[in-house]
Amino acid sequence: MIFCTKKNRLFFVLFAIFLSQNLHARELSQYSSTDLISTIESIIIKENKPKKDTVELKKRLAYLEKSSSKASSILYHALLANGFSVYFDKINKRSEFYYLKSIEESKKLNDPSLIIWTQLNYSKYLYFYCQIDKLIPIVLKTMEESNKIEASEMILPEETFKFFGWIMSTVEDNSAIVYYKKSMQYMEKPSSEYAGVLNAIGNCYFRNKDLTNAMRYFNQSEAIALKIGDSVRYAKILGDKALVYEKKRNLKDAVSFLKQDISYSQKFKIDKNEMYASILLAKILLKLKNTFETEKILERAGKIASSKSYYRSSLKEIIELKLSILNGENPGKELLLRRQLKQIEEYLLKTNGNTVLQRSYWLIQKKKYENDTNKIRLELEQGEKIKIILILISVLTIVLSLITYSYLNKKLHTKKIKLENDRLLFEKKLNDASSDINTYAEYLKNKNKQISILENELEEIKNSSSIYQEEEKIKLLEILNSHLMTDENWNAFKREFIKQHGDFYNTVMENFPELKESNLKIIMLQKLDYNNYEISSLLGVTVDAIKKSKQRLKKKLGDRYELLFEIIDYK
Known part of the structure; x- marks a missing residue:
């Protein structure tokens, strides 16, 4: 069982x-x-x-x-x-x-x-x-x-732009900072990632010998790391700040920061960071002629560097430092180190050595040059063709421009008078005591037609080659803006809507008090059977903006969203 x-x-x-x-x-x-x-x-x-x-x-x-x-x-x-x-x-x-x-x-x-x-x-x-x-x-x-x-x-755009920053930084291209700053726009703040990017920007400025900006970004990164309790990030920042102090010839503070960095790295078992910090510390200690402590630090760093094939560039630095300490005093040990160094250099020539980095940098610059050259070549070719064409049609262009301007100006003037008369006629109707929501509906429908006509006119002018098209476009835009729903018209429309659909309006406001005025505009117009295109035309926004507004409202109301549209359809 x-x-x-x-x-x-x-x-x-x-x-x-x-x-x-x-x-x-x-x-x-x-x-x-x-x-x-x-x-x-x-x-x-x-x-x-x-x-x-x-x-x-x-x-x-x-x-x-x-x-x-x-x-x-x-x-x-x-x-x-x-x-x-x-x-x-x-x-x-x-x-x-x-x-x-x-x-x-x-x-x-x-x-x-x-x-x-x-x-x-x-x-x-x-x-x-x-x-x-x-x-x-x-x-x-x-x-x-x-x-x-x-x-x-x-x-993950933040990761994408950050990685582009890494690569450009590796080959010492100045576009790295641009990519880093772009990645920050999509990162949570404060966060370890945000602190890391600030630190990376600091390193870019350091390589450009801008110590002031380098320290500024290191300090910003440090403040965030301490705020969120990121000890690992804090350790790396200490090591980077040590580089600035070394450049300023404040070796004592540089040694202090690097020892703190190594201590944190050992505590949290960050071998890679410990290795980098140890190499930097060894270089400074050699300047201070402290060879005993340098040998001790390099011994531990060497074990880490030997543990991974992709640490060989660091192992190369460690061997070179060891050779500088020996200074020919131990030929046997020096011979072994030089053999090891030769093997590593041969390997690095094929992977991430200076030759590869220089070639990579050259590839990037070559790509930029090709892009710029192609752009210039196309512009020159197009320029020559345009020059020939312009010589042939210059006279025709002047004549046609004058004719087109005269025609468009006359057409625009006639249309402006007609549209203005239509607008005044409907606004007169609205001011009558007998005005109701149906009059408003008719008025708004007419506005949509006028807006559609104006938009078509704008599109025609946009495609026109007339030298006066910008002037005509400005005039049409002024008329178009006057036909969009103004605050004054909206308030008048809202009053008439409430008169006729008071029960609907009160029900909506009782059940959905969080609705904003922008939401009410869409809801009221939808109640009058206006579609998204008609609503967007009246409010002077795109159809996508109306759709997104509805999506945000759906997210805001949750399950109650369906109830709202039941009220719109049946109340």
């Missing part, structure tokens, strides 16, 4: 897991395009720090693999690639396969947001393992593609 109970429990647990995965698999495919990006972002953030257990990761992501949504499949392969990256902790074929597969699938789907994110996801992997030479062309392409869409259409 006990055995059967256990079997039943096991069956129900397995069934629940299966059912949960199937429900998840259906979930992503059912999201609207508006919510899809935020849904994808939440999944990415949840899987931001995968563990080394790839089997468990596959189980956790199974609902994405089983989903019929193509976006789910792309996400599955990209996140699985990240998982294998953490598992192997180096460049590996499994990660490469899934990264490239996710990029390929996103291109087939032709979704710009997913194309940019999958390429960025792959780029982070290449950056982390110092594959700079391979990375730069992909990043340049991704940057170019990101310029073609709005930031609101990107997946």
Whole structure:
């Protein structure tokens, strides 16, 4: 009996897991395009720090693999690639396969947001393992593609722009600060990420030898790190501030800050930061001729640098410092170090050494130059063609411009008189004692017709080649603005509306006291059977603005939104 109970429990647990995965698999495919990006972002953030257990990761992501949504499949392969990256902790074929597969699938789907994110996801992997030479062309392409869409259409725009900042900073391009500041617009403040970007901007200014701005940004970053209790970020900032003090030749304070940085790094087991801080401290201690303490620090830093293949540039610095300490006094040890140094230099020439960085910088500058050159060439070609055409038609242009101006001016004057007469006629009707909401409805319908006529006229003038088009456009815009719903007209309309639909108005206000005047305008006009286009024309806004206003109202009212429209339809 006990055995059967256990079997039943096991069956129900397995069934629940299966059912949960199937429900998840259906979930992503059912999201609207508006919510899809935020849904994808939440999944990415949840899987931001995968563990080394790839089997468990596959189980956790199974609902994405089983989903019929193509976006789910792309996400599955990209996140699985990240998982294998953490598992192997180096460049590996499994990660490469899934990264490239996710990029390929996103291109087939032709979704710009997913194309940019999958390429960025792959780029982070290449950056982390110092594959700079391979990375730069992909990043340049991704940057170019990101310029073609709005930031609101990107997946995690803050991460995207921050990464572009990293790359430009790595190759010492001044555009890094621009990207960093752009990423801050989409970050939560205060947060560790925000503090990190401030710190990164400080480093950019430091490289440009602007110590004042560098320290200003380091201090801002430090204030946020202390406020939110981010000790890890605080440790890194201390190390960066030490660089400023060193440049100012205040070596004592620089040593103090770096020792604090190392202490925090050891406490929180941040090996990479400890290694960097140790190298900086060793360089300063050598200036102070404290070789004993320098050797001790380099020994520990060397163990960290030897533990990862992608720390070899740091290991190169450590060996060079050790050689400077030996200064030819121990030929045997020096020979071993120089052999080791040669091997590392050969490796770095193919990955992230100065040669690669210089070539990467050259690629970026070359891309900029090509873009500028192509732009200038096209402008020159177009200029030559235009010059020939202008010589041939210059006389015709003058004559046609005069004729067009005369025609448009006469047409505009006639139309202005007609529209003004119509407006005065209807406003006279409104001032009559017999005016009611039906008169207003008729008045507003007429306004919509007039607005439509004016908009068509504006479009014609916009497409006209007349040199006087801007003058005519200004005149038409003045007339158009006079036909839009003014505050005075709205108040008069509202009074008449309440007279005829008082019960409806009172019901709405009793049940929805939080409604703003802008909401009431849309609700009252909708009660009179005006569609979104007609409402937008009267209020002088776009149809999208009306739709978004309704969406915000729906979000604000929640379940009561349906009740509001029941009242509109039936009250």
